[in-house]
Amino acid sequence: MKMTLRNLWIPLCALLMLNACKKDSVLDSKQIALNLVLENPSGLTDAKLSEVKVTFKEINTGKETLSTNVDQQKMNITLGEGSYDVSLAGQITYTEQGKSKTKKVAGLKQGMVLTGAQHSESLALFIVEEGEGFVIQEIFFTGTQTPENKLYLGDKYFVIYNNSAQTLYADGLVIGQSDFLTTQKRDYTPNVMSEAVAVGSVIKVPGSGTQYPVLPGKSIVIADDAINHKEYNPVSIDLRKADFEIFNEDADDIDNPQVKNMENVYGRMVLHNRGFTSYVLAKFPNGTDDFLTHQKYDYSYNLQVGGVVYPMDQEEYKIPNSWIIDAVNLSVQSDFQWIVTDPSLDMGWTFCGKLSADKTRFGKSVRRKVLSTTTEGRVILKDTNNSSLDFEAEAKPYLMQ
């Protein structure tokens, strides 16, 4: 029984080699025949689609396939195996009270999985109601970075703009921050996204109804803390001129007496500084009490952490889609998974920074693009309910001098 260590090293090394030589299976690119059925918005008579353009974006590779080939409300196309975001843009012509009308139409389906040989899918279309009332003009959610590379957070703000030709009143306008993250797709049950947006915090403009007029083409600024932040961070913003500020009582927050406070309808509004949440602008038709009493949203989901699945129950509020005036989805390229509003509210998303916790995002905001200027000089902002197109991403904040 003679055996030296050297005899042993060889099998030992061989073992190590074996371990290293595990191969991952190679993906075969199969082709699938997709039959996409386009469903017109309900309640329209003699509806006809035209100028339809459908984009199929493969989520993993980012590869986009375009098609305009619609026949009898159907599109037949052959695509490679994968997961797709399908978006549609076009025109719809229909008759209303004897008159023919043409409007923009859109549709979005997220995360359509194509496997097998054939696949059928339907795509619900909706009419794009171009915004004419209040819109979210700007969200400065990233905060700033101090000269020492530390986060500075109190200088965030919203700008709400009157995009109509009439004077509107800001009294009772609410801003809700989505409870779900655009970077975390989960099966929330019950799924109410087609009817409402789940919100984790809601703030409201005070007033009796006619206290805070906003002229056509004018805006209001709602600041986190309406103070001169340059006192605390030289590269920050002076927000003393804000119209409203968010003041969290009982939370060591400060209150500038010269600026009106927003009402905290629900939760504490802390803007997600990486931009993973979405925001909605709404008005409660039956008041705050009605909202607080009847719109509680209890849901459950599975949380997956480190190879373990935890069933979770959570409670928040939801704002019905019909109460919502405007919505903006925010995300980042590297982590985007889904939009957290119904596509009829917003079928796109905008961003500051391309990565999660992107250092370049600080001091940047998202700003709605200008569509046109009227002869009287009133600026009309672009609102096609698609934030990808309507917003300028990584813009210079309007209030930053």
Added chain:
Amino acid sequence: MRGSYNFLFSLFCLTSVTLISPAQAQQKGKKNNSSKKDTVNNKIDSLKAKQISLDEVVITAKESKGLSTASIIDRKAMQHLQPSSFTDLLALLPGGRSADPNLRSANLIHLRQTGTPSTGYDISSLGTSFLIDGAPISTRANMQYTAGLTAQSDRNTNRDITAKGVDMRTLSTDQIERVEIIRGIPSVEYGDITNGVVKIIRKQGESGVEARFKSDGFSKLAYVGKGFAFPDQKILLNVDFDYLDAKADPTNRYENFKRVNTSIRLNKLWENNTRDIDLKSSLDYGTSFDNYRSDPDLDLLSVDKYKSTYNRLAFSNNLNINFHQLGFLKSIVVNSSLSMQRDQINQTKWVQTGAATTVNPYTDAGVHDIGFLPPNYTANLLVDGKPVDAFLKAMANMGFKSGKINHAILVGAEANYSKNLGLGQVFDPYLPPSAGMSTRPRSYRDIPATKDLSVFAEDRINVMLGAHKLEMVAGARAMTMAGLSAVDPRANAHWTLPGINIGTQQLQIELGAGIGWQSKFPVIAQLYPDYTYYDLEQLNYYHNNPEYRKANVMTYKFLAENRNLQPARNRKWELKADFSMNRNRLSITYFKESMTNAFRNGSELKIMDFKKYDASGLDPDKITAAPDIKDLPYQDWRRMQLVSVVLNNSALYKEGIEYRFASNRVKKINTRITIYGAWFKTVYENHQPVYRIEDRVIDNKQFMYAGLYADDGGYIRSQLNTNAIIDTYLPKVGLEFSTAIESSWFSSKQNTRSTGTPISYVGLDGISHPYTEADKSDKYLQWLNTDISESQFAKTTIPIDVNVNFKVVKNFKDKIRVGMFVNRIFNYAPDYTVNGYTIKRSGLNSPYFGMELNFNL
């Protein structure tokens, strides 16, 4: 990083050199074949001797033959295991599994337990006593927590051992001769425990210079020790030194852990005809450092630093007087130790306020006008702890015979003193370590010392009934500390059946049973908690003109002391069976433990009154001075808060079967198979009703109702595992190697039933109202009700997971040992599905490997 590689490289070179040289030596040897026959014979003799001794070599934990269920790990097993710290030895216990050393957080012991307990269940580690040569490592006065910095990002969170027990990272293994881990019911000699006793016996006696060097991906370890003997003076002297330097991970040089342990041990014997006196004295010094500094590439200022140091100096004496005369008194044992620690956390943080933030430096309750923090500043936190622990234990062993029964009686007393002389939590209250924190500086010197006293007695009987042998021990321990007291009865029995002849072999059957109670006193941090402060904002007038700014708070100060706190008490019972035949041995233990009053941080409901001043009447553009609250109208306001308090509310139930089979070492191939493992089921629960407050703002107000819930819920965890170790010794070539197949057959988790609907609720009026069906649709009260979905109570089972580890050691003439190990050389862990989710496990396990070199010169 580079240093670690250099070290590995040098070790590899050394390994290669030592591997090649014997081959050359052999060639030389062949030429001198005609050498003396005597040497050859001598060699054969020594090989035979080795063969016999090999039967005794066990590289796993042995099951104790004593009355208490215990695992014994000796030097040989430790040498083969190649550990970095004491933590690694626990892989040898039933239910244990080898794991990569984690030296960036405190390593706590959880005997006979499965699952990762949350903070409410630290009793397992707190209730396990570590004794080094009979003297305990006391953690009673440890308070190295960082007040106000409880965030997950805080560096100290994972390293804090306040009320958690011994951090096993600080214990090195090289000075140890033998470890006995009592998992079952210990003798009444051991107190202030709930779960177990770890008895560490250190090397004693003459030896050559022993040295060990180990390196793996994270750490470097070095040890040197020597034993001296002075036979004329009957003195033995041992000196040891060891050093460990570990990084958080191989690519991170900004976070590391260092440890130094050194010890001088003296053993003096006085012998005469009537008695022997054996005195063992030791002087030990141990230190460890946890360091963190921020990466200068990420943090331009490089201000953030964390350093936690631990220094312990201990002087222990162990006096043993053995009487030779066959009288009633057999021996007297006196153990004493005095240890002094100097533990410090130095934390520096660059604090950037998120926006204008108030700061309240006052420590008295009442109304205060307070100021604002500067925009940014460097904060320093010092946590200075100087625990002083003294221990004295005296025991007398007596014996007599009545009829057929032999009695061995043990009586004794033990006293412990603990006091912390440290400066405590030290920081500038005007520049606190965290903006918005409400904790205030605190001195540990003002906290009273704790003194405990225990007496114990037990009778051990030994009787032969024909061919049957019965051994029983029964005793009790009474303990008192700070007005608390406990009496712990304990009993163990062991019955050896007559041998059964099977062929030429004899089967030996032994049965055992035991029951016992164990109690653990609360530690100083639990007995004397710090004040909890609440600063309720009454006015926060942040005028654009800094001159006119004003903040006012109402400070509340609660001493969250629980005067009804009781010692935690664990009841254990167990049944054992042991079968042995021809050096093959199978041991099986069934145990059940239940503890219903373990410590947990619970809460008490407090209602606080304050005023909200209304400054809206002032015209901010016309004022000429900051507003004074005396001039302002106000509204009376109330707020409720749950204040943290230590309660006896955690329940911990443990059940399981531990097994171990060790074969005889098969001749010729010198191979032994050891199979050990356990089935464990652990239930963690909080039985008592709990108050919960929803931390939400609804309709411009902080939520102001507290719900009382019947059950806080709990967790059920279970696991079944088997480790099979095949070890082979080839003494001719000085080679030993082992393959360990570690299988976790399953592990499962489940939540215990709980309800989301409160029994009653309390509003700001402080009055309790029953919670009715109608309340479920009330604007506010609906928030107290949660519909817990059924899936919360479903059981999740994680399927099989197998690791294969390999270790090899080459021995050169018992002078040099070169070892190498690879853990997880193979891993089999199939993917599995939970609630429709596929959990991927394949390819996630990378091997952990290292090398070591030992000298015995």
